[in-house]
Amino acid sequence: MARGSLIVVGTGIRLAQQCTPEARDAIEAADVVFAVVPDPIAEHWLGTLNANIVSLQPLYGGDRTRTETYEAMTDAILDGVRAAKRVCAVFYGHPGVFVTPSHEAVRRARAEGFDAHLLPGISAEDCLYADLGVDPGRLGCQSYEATDFIVNARKIDTTAVLIIWQIAVAGELTLRVLAPDARRLAVLVKVLLEDYPPHHVVIVYEAATLPITEAKIQALPLRELHTATVSQLSTLYIPPLSRPQPSPRRLALLKDMRAAT
Ligand SMILES: C[S@@+](CC[C@H](N)C(=O)[O-])C[C@H]1O[C@@H](n2cnc3c(N)ncnc32)[C@H](O)[C@@H]1O
Incomplete structure (x- = not known):
């Protein structure tokens, strides 16, 4: 059978x-x-x-x-x-x-x-790397779902890229509403302001879904994010604030290892 x-x-x-x-x-x-x-x-x-x-x-x-x-x-x-x-x-x-x-x-x-x-496929994040010219291997990258990001006290590395998915339903705890809401987005802004300055420019990104359309790229200061046009396809891209700093202690570990061999 x-x-x-x-x-x-x-x-x-x-x-x-x-x-x-x-x-x-x-x-x-x-x-x-x-x-x-x-x-x-x-x-x-x-x-x-x-x-x-x-x-x-x-x-x-x-x-x-x-x-x-x-x-x-x-x-x-x-x-x-x-x-x-x-x-x-x-x-x-x-x-x-x-x-x-x-x-x-x-x-x-x-x-x-x-x-x-x-089987693997091409995700929105893959399209974002291409459309925004971002290489996660050069900058480092963190990727979170929006409500998870708001609710859980995660440690953010502001020297790497931060990508937040599903911002239309950010903070939507009933799991019944799919439409975006500026008040919930304003809460996401408040959470991001714990780590980023208000003038930091972020991008609301939407990859093209049809061969005849273009990607939508809205750049705006973080403090205005709740005024952006957001759809169920929107993903938030936050560029790094600064470059990472090398750790002298870890460099010393490598130096010791080389000296011992
Ligand atoms: C349920 S997830 C599905 C993700 C999908 N499996 C993928 O591989 O991209 C839905 C979220 O993916 C992101 N997304 C879906 N389509 C997108 C698009 N055209 N442009 C940007 N982000 C998109 C948005 O963050 C959206 O809220």
Whole structure:
């Protein structure tokens, strides 16, 4: 009897152009494709690769919290695998970056003895590096989800890049609201002002999602961040404040090591 299997792939951010060949192959070869992509154009494009597309996007909203939506998505994917289908689950961007049901579906499918894996894709952060000319290897980089960043007392390194995801829902604790709110953004500003000066210029970034559109790049002083136009696709980029300082103690450790050899 045929065994079900699961492969989780990403479309990349810019429709069609950033979908990797291996992700495209997986979409084409599947018996059923469960899709969480942000707009009907993307769904239509998936339909040109495989006739059996099931959109999981309608699971957002209603009276579900985001946690309940992710659980319903995971269940739908797993039901397909248990029904002995070759299932492909498609998420936009990189399917394993800031996506809960993708990792959870792979974990549960494996726990139930099915073949399951996740392929890498092009994430919003990858697009940001290209569009803003940022090399995380040169500057160092920290990446956080906005509500996590507000709620948890994390230690920030202001000599490295800071990227904050999901600023539209920053501080949205009910997990039911998706629309941005300037008052919640103002709280994010207050938290950032603990480490950065008010005049520090930050960027609200939105990568192009269609081949015919351009990235949206809004640069403004941190103190005005709550006045920016923010959508569910916005990511906040905060450049370093200063350069890191070498540690004499650590340099001495290396010197001692060289002297001992
Ligand atoms: C649920 S996460 C999905 C991330 C996606 N899996 C990826 O690999 O980029 C949604 C967040 O990703 C970021 N994002 C999604 N699309 C974006 C875009 N076109 N430009 C910039 N950031 C984007 C935003 O921070 C948004 O709130």
